[in-house]
Each structure stands twice: as structure tokens, then as C-alpha cells.
Amino acid sequence: MNLEVVQLDKSFSGKKAVESITLSVESGKIHGLLGSNGAGKTTFMKLLSGIYRPDDGCVYFSGAPIYGNTEIKSQVMFISDHPYFLNGKTLLSMAEFYRAVYPRWSSTRFSQLAHHFGLDLHQPLSQFSKGMKRQATFVLAYSSRPKVLLLDEPFDGLDPIIRRQVKDIMMQDITNHGMMVIISSHNLREMEDICDSISMMHEGKLLFHSNLNEVRGTHFKLQIAFDVLPTESFFKDVDVVHHEIRGRVVTCIVKGDRYDIERKITKYRPLMYDILPLSLEEIFAYEMGERGYAISDITIE
Numbered sequence: 560m561n562l563e564v565v566q567l568d569k570s571f572s573g574k575k576a577v578e579s580i581t582l583s584v585e586s587g588k589i590h591g592l593l594g595s596n597g598a599g600k601t602t603f604m605k606l607l608s609g610i611y612r613p614d615d616g617c618v619y620f621s622g623a624p625i626y627g628n629t630e631i632k633s634q635v636m637f638i639s640d641h642p643y644f645l646n647g648k649t650l651l652s653m654a655e656f657y658r659a660v661y662p663r664w665s666s667t668r669f670s671q672l673a674h675h676f677g678l679d680l681h682q683p684l685s686q687f688s689k690g691m692k693r694q695a696t697f698v699l700a701y702s703s704r705p706k707v708l709l710l711d712e713p714f715d716g717l718d719p720i721i722r723r724q725v726k727d728i729m730m731q732d733i734t735n736h737g738m739m740v741i742i743s744s745h746n747l748r749e750m751e752d753i754c755d756s757i758s759m760m761h762e763g764k765l766l767f768h769s770n771l772n773e774v775r776g777t778h779f780k781l782q783i784a785f786d787v788l789p790t791e792s793f794f795k796d797v798d799v800v801h802h803e804i805r806g807r808v809v810t811c812i813v814k815g816d817r818y819d820i821e822r823k824i825t826k827y828r829p830l831m832y833d834i835l836p837l838s839l840e841e842i843f844a845y846e847m848g849e850r851g852y853a854i855s856d857i858t859i860e
């Protein structure tokens with residue numbers, strides 16, 4: 560299933576939580592949703608999963624709007640950042656519930672995964688630890704075999720071994736069954752490793768939407784040392800979008816083709832230079848900084 564979001568709007572008490580978002584994601588891909596606190600990521604996820612009705616615009620999966628559409632909703636699974644289970648339920652009784660709602664449910668998968676993670680089928684889920692509750696959520700989600708998996712801060716509370724296994728299973732469903740995954744997370748290091756594309760939200764708006772390899776191939780960090788600092792023309796010529804000068808060393812973020820950048824740099828006769836791809840954290844800081852959301856120091860009494 561492909562996702563198409565068109566001009567999506569959602570407000571709470573007159574305040575926009577999601578504003579004019581347009582976005583598309585193909586099946587078999589992982590899309591990362593990044594953003595500041597309160598940017599609107601969870602609200603956006605709830606609109607994508609058909610929990611919230613949009614004030615304006617629409618969320619389409621394979622051309623059909625999701626809101627109020629039971630058939631589409633049964634193929635889209637949302638895992639919230641707060642695992643929630645019906646009162647007094649065990650993993651086994653939750654499995655019965657999911658089996659009734661999700662037509663692609665696999666009891667074989669359920670038995671295999673519950674056994675693999677060593678989860679007790681008969682213990683009330685309320686007695687599970689935080690990490691065990693998360694594992695139970697993933698067991699139920701993977702057994703439901705959704706075509707689209709929406710994950711809001713999904714790996715919090717999982718130990719590193721389980722975290723890796725949960726991601727491995729997700730990758731198998733993406734590769735073997737073309738599942739689409741949309742992940743909202745503040746863990747940029749992890750997102751960098753697994754996402755095909757990313758978007759960044761701030762104050763309800765989508766600032767930026769791009770294929771990760773494309774960003775890495777067009778944005779670079781440049782450290783360059785000069786005998787004598789160059790004139791302003793250097794920054795224009797090399798297409799510097801942000802720079803800092805310390806002594807005779809200039810650190811910049813540069814946009815463009817890597818070989819073209821190197822060719823231009825050499826004309827300014829640097830003593831030495833290093834050109835590196837930007838990390839997702841640097842892209843985030845740069846894009847947010849452009850919108851006035853930069854790191855500032857705070858001193859407390």
C-alpha cells in the first residue's frame with residue numbers, strides 16, 4: 560500500500576497541531592518523522608492511522624481515505640508511545656482480540672514470537688515490566704501482519720538485544736512482504752541507520768522531506784584551514800549555507816556536488832581541508848537552526 564497525505568490540517572481548541580502537511584511514502588520503505596517537542600508528530604501519526612478525523616485534507620492509502628474505512632484500518636497498525644492494554648487482559652486474550660480485528664492475523668507467528676521472547680501468555684499484562692509490555696505490543700503487531708506499521712517512539716525501554724531483534728523482524732517484513740514503516744523518534748542515530756527517507760516537523764508544519772541518501776549526497780560538512788582567510792566571495796562561490804570561523808579554520812555546511820565543491824575549494828589555495836557527509840543530527844540542528852530553533856545556553860540560579 561502507498562501513502563498519500565494531502566494538505567492535512569488538525570487543530571485543538573483553535574491551535575494548529577498539524578498544518579498543511581503533504582507527503583507521500585511508498586510501500587516497502589521506512590520513513591522517519593523527526594521534530595521538536597510538541598511539533599505535532601503524535602497527532603500526525605494518529606491522523607495517519609485514522610484515529611483522528613482531519614479538519615481539512617486527507618490521508619489516502621492506495622487511493623482510499625483511511626478515516627472511517629474499516630477495511631484500510633485493518634491493514635494499518637499504530638503502536639503508540641504508551642502501550643495500552645484492556646483491563647485485566649493477558650497476552651493470550653489480547654491475541655483473541657487482535658485476531659478478530661486484523662484479518663491477516665497469524666496464530667503461527669504469534670506462538671513463535673511469544674515463545675521466542677519468553678512472554679507468559681497467561682500473566683496479566685498489567686504485571687509485565689515496561690520493556691515486556693513493549694515486547695508484547697510488537698508480538699501482537701507482527702502477528703497481525705499489517706501492510707503499514709506506524710511507530711511512535713517504539714524502542715524506548717527495550718534492552719539492546721531485544722531492540723535489535725525487534726528491528727530485525729521488522730526488516731524481514733519490509734523485505735519479504737513490502738510492509739511500509741513510519742517511525743517517529745528523537746533517536747537520530749538509530750533513525751539514520753534504518754530510514755530510507757525522513758521528514759522534519761516543527762510547530763505543526765513539515766519543514767523538510769527528503770530521501771536520506773539524497774541529503775547525504777548534497778549536503779556536506781567542510782573543515783578548511785587557510786594561511787590567510789578568504790574574502791566573502793569564497794562563501795558565495797562554494798555555496799556555503801552556514802559557517803563558523805575559529806582562527807584560520809573555517810567550518811561550513813555546504814550544498815552541492817562533492818567534486819564540484821572540491822574543485823571550487825582548491826581555487827582558494829587552502830592549507831588543508833576535510834569534506835565529510837553530514838550526520839542526521841547535524842542536518843536536524845541546521846534545519847531547525849534555520850527556523851530559529853537553535854541550541855542556546857541556559858544558566859540556572
Ligand SMILES: Nc1ncnc2c1ncn2[C@@H]1O[C@H](COP(=O)(O)OP(=O)(O)OP(=O)(O)O)[C@@H](O)[C@H]1O
Binds near residue numbers: 576596598600601603
Ligand atoms: N488531545 C489533545 N488536546 C489538546 N491539545 C493537544 C492534544 N494532543 C496534542 N495536542 C497539542 O498539539 C501539539 C502537538 O502535540 P503532539 O503530541 O502531536 O507533539 P509531538 O511532536 O508528538 O511531541 P513530543 O515530541 O513532545 O512527543 C501540542 O501543542 C499539544 O499540546
